[in-house]
Amino acid sequence: MYMLHLNRMEKYADNENNIFKEIKDMSRKKIIAGNWKMNMTPSQAVKLCEELKPLVANDDVDVVYCVPAIDIVPVVEAVKGTNVEVGAENMYFEEKGAYTGEISAEMLVDAGVKYVIIGHSERRDYFKECDCLLNKKVKKAFEAGLTPILCCGESLEQREMGITLDFIRLQIKSDLKDITADQVKSMVIAYEPIWAIGTGKTATSDQAQEVCKAIRDCIAEVYDTDTAEAVRIQYGGSMNAGNAAELLAKPDIDGGLVGGASLKADFGKIVNYNK
Secondary structure, rough: HHHHHHHHHHHHHHHHHHHHHHHEEEEEOOOEEEEEOOOOOOOHHHHHHHHHHOOOOOOOOOEEEEEEEEHHHHHHHHHHOOOEEEEEEOOEEOOOOOOOOOOHHHHHHHHHOOOEOOOOOOHHHHOOHHHHHHHHHHHHHHHOEEEEEEEEEEHHHHOOOOHHHHHHHHHHHOOOOOOOHHHHHHOOOOOOOOOHOOOOOOOOOHEEEEHHHHHHHHHHHHHHHHHHHOOOOEEOOOOOOOOOHHOHHHHHHHEEEHHHHHHHOOOHHHOOOOO
């Protein structure tokens, strides 16, 4: 009789915990960000904004266009009065100086930018950006008033070696060194398996959930549970109109960092995945 009562109490406690987690999950507003990469001239960018305007109108979701530097000013103007915010694809950690070709966080803010992608795998790979550099960028973004979208992810080789979670935990801890809990709560982390970016391959929803949960667990370990429950975590590996709803139904996936699909009408279907 005692054991039966104990089992019932344990089930009740589990149910309470699950309900509490669901409430916590609901408090994280989904965020869908398009990463335009090196696409769209200024005139093409404005045209795309006009085409997408009626398709991305969803107040239940935060929508961001992360655009090439040359497109920032016209895109900021084009999305005025809509639910869309503008993000940059990169920035440098110095405020000004002899850094030919770079753009500062202060310049971005003055142009109307709200978000900035930091540590995208293409920047890590092609331009050899290391974690210590990315940590400086994250710090500078916060200092200037930008919201970082910090990217992390593993290569196919690392996944096949079974070190995905260890590698990503190392990235997170290095990139967020000396970043405060309050800052982490306000930022976005994007999990982008490198082997799924621009390849048409997509992590299964269970694979994506496993890593996004591991990221949240890592934040809880480094900071605390409240911080882990507040930070928004995106999936960023070939999300499209066909798989968005399944991915976004997972409890630890709070949005998407969308590449190719953000350059066409399908982006509206991703933003409105819940309708």
